[in-house]
Amino acid sequence: MTMTTVHIPLGPRAYDMHIGAGLLEKSGALIAETLRPTRVLLVTDSNVAKYQHCSSAVQSLEAQGIACNTFTFPAGEASKSLYTYGKILDACTGFTLNSGDALIALGGGVTGDLTGFAAATYRRGIAFVQMPTTLLAAVDSSVGGKTGVNLNAGKNLAGAFWQPRLVITDPETFETLPPAEYANGVAECLKHGVLFDEGLFAALEGGGPVSEAQIARNVELKRGAVIGDERDTGKRRKLNLGHTLGHAIEQTSGYTIPHGAAIGLGMLMMARVFCPAIEDRLRAALEKNHLPTQCEFTARELFSALEQDKKRAGGDITVVAPLKIGRCELRTLPMEAFQRLLEERL
Secondary structure, three states: OOOEEEEEOOHHHOEEEEEOOOHHHHHHHHHHHHOOOOEEEEEEEOOHHHOOHHHHHHHHHHHOOOEEEEEEEOOOHHHOOHHHHHHHHHHHHHOOOOOOOEEEEEEOHHHHHHHHHHHHHHHHOOEEEEEEOOHHHHHHHOOOOEEEEEEOOEEEEEEEEOOOOEEEEOHHHHHHOOHHHHHHHHHHHHHHHHHHOHHHHHHHOOOOOOOHHHHHHHHHHHHHHHOOOOOOOOHHHHHHOOHHHHHHHHHHOOOOOOHHHHHHHHHHHHHHHHOHHHHHHHHHHHHHOOOOOOOOOOHHHHHHHHHHOOOEEOOEEEEEEEEEOOEEEEEEEEHHHHHHHHHHHO
16 A cells, blocks of 8 residues: 655644545554544544445544544535534533544545534644545645634634644545546646646646546645645635635525535636636536536626625625636735626626
8 A cells, every 4th residue: 555645834733644545444543643542533424424434444443442433414515504513512522522532524525624613612622633535625625724614694604723633535435426526626626726737737627537646736736825824814815716706606506516516617707707818728627527617697696695705805805816727816806896897707
């Protein structure tokens, strides 16, 4: 078994991401070596619970003498809520986790965000481990420390920055993903290419599976944006490419359009607004990777969903404007000016 390790150097909050087929069965040893917890609460959703992922992780942990309880919640964005967050905290107290123990997020982005937010706030902060089982979570939400839940007004409006102590990615878990869910992860990979690396974009634009080396490259690119801007006040905000409109699409659809598909649409719209020269190439890449390229919502409908966007500051909003494949820039616009641009060009 081979393993690729990407180090995330964040001072005292530094951690490693290990990537390799079969790592799930080795996860207990990796966690014991890094954290040495006595007890862990493994959080997962009802989709992941159908497969062997949970039992493999639990057996690996128990083989290291680590007591493990499992908390399972209904799969889907609707569970990324204060209600589920509270239930996880109740499970922590029920299992008497203390400050030396840990939470483990085994699943996709919803699981990671929920578990990380619970870890950030239970006993004012305990360790947690990300074990992404989706390509989307592996290349995006499992790295960088953003945690949180949705409120009725919008996505991720309650949360905290809380870095994992370790990330363990076993690409074999991606084999259980429906094709549409795998495509959601490719959308984030394409995003990193549009942002920082034309070579990565070129390697992915024709379709096909994402290799372990390409997963590591995506993590390296995200690492470069996170280092020096852990709190998302400067260059890290470039990672929001496609997210301003993407989150609006998700919210307007009642979260029936998944995150990756929405981000892909958001990128395509931003290309149309700021850099029409790349629009056709980006559209072709999305189509080759089985991602949608048509949005059913009007510019006015989407703009109404931006009122609660976290990237607003007073009457302005900061958006990520693509300039070419591999280069983007942050632009701060008055909300009225951004609305006019959307209505004129979409």
